[in-house]
Amino acid sequence: MSLHIGIVACSAEGAALCYRTICSEGTQWFGPHGHPEVTMHTPSLAEYVECLERNDWQGVCELMLASANKLASVGADFLICPDNTIHQALPLIASRSPLPWLHIAEVVAAEAAARGCRRVGLTGTRWLVDSDTYPEKLAERGIGYVRPSDAERDEINRIIMEELVNGVFTPQAIAVFQRVIGGMKQAGCDGVVLGCTEIPLIISDANSPLPTFDSTRLLAKAALRRAAQA
Numbered sequence: 001m002s003l004h005i006g007i008v009a010c011s012a013e014g015a016a017l018c019y020r021t022i023c024s025e026g027t028q029w030f031g032p033h034g035h036p037e038v039t040m041h042t043p044s045l046a047e048y049v050e051c052l053e054r055n056d057w058q059g060v061c062e063l064m065l066a067s068a069n070k071l072a073s074v075g076a077d078f079l080i081c082p083d084n085t086i087h088q089a090l091p092l093i094a095s096r097s098p099l100p101w102l103h104i105a106e107v108v109a110a111e112a113a114a115r116g117c118r119r120v121g122l123t124g125t126r127w128l129v130d131s132d133t134y135p136e137k138l139a140e141r142g143i144g145y146v147r148p149s150d151a152e153r154d155e156i157n158r159i160i161m162e163e164l165v166n167g168v169f170t171p172q173a174i175a176v177f178q179r180v181i182g183g184m185k186q187a188g189c190d191g192v193v194l195g196c197t198e199i200p201l202i203i204s205d206a207n208s209p210l211p212t213f214d215s216t217r218l219l220a221k222a223a224l225r226r227a228a229q230a
């Protein structure tokens with residue numbers, strides 16, 4: 001028996017990558033074709049974006065809790081959210097959540113520490129990069145960080161929200177990320193956090209100037225380890 005994973009999804013591309021990773025890599029724990037039971041729920045992405053654009057974090061909380069309650073009702077044992085941005089709301093709902101959560105930034109920070117990183121670059125939506133979601137978890141591990149410049153944050157946010165979440169992947173977007181990550185390398189970073197679950201669809205160790213921390217796949221693997229401990 002394994003634990004039932006509940007996925008509180010937000011944007012489709014990142015959630016799909018997380019789901020596929022759980023199913024494809026479950027064989028390492030559960031044998032050929034094996035993976036835990038998985039259930040995913042998501043409201044319309046537009047509902048989340050409307051809340052984010054008006055800085056309505058209570059609205060984000062309610063959307064996340066609605067998914068959490070539905071997943072609990074169908075038997076999920078714990079929850080993951082393959083969306084870095086809305087993790088800002090997670091501390092606000094912890095006491096009301098019907099199930100425990102794995103925290104994506106905690107998972108990434110643990111991996112960065114395990115690899116011996118001292119300073120990492122942060123990439124993601126402007127909402128995520130402006131927040132303390134990653135700085136707090138990295139600081140707990142004694143890891144420093146570098147944020148993109150304001151102009152870089154705006155361009156990365158545009159690429160994520162206008163292109164990546166819609167399944168649009170271009171060489172120009174890759175070049176933007178490579179330039180930003182190259183600057184982080186020059187600033188002394190020894191790794192970069194792909195802090196939007198869609199970024200791994202265009203950036204990886206194969207084309208990044210720095211070693212990457214793929215938040216999507218790291219969260220999926222952490223969920224598999226948790227499910228296998230049943």
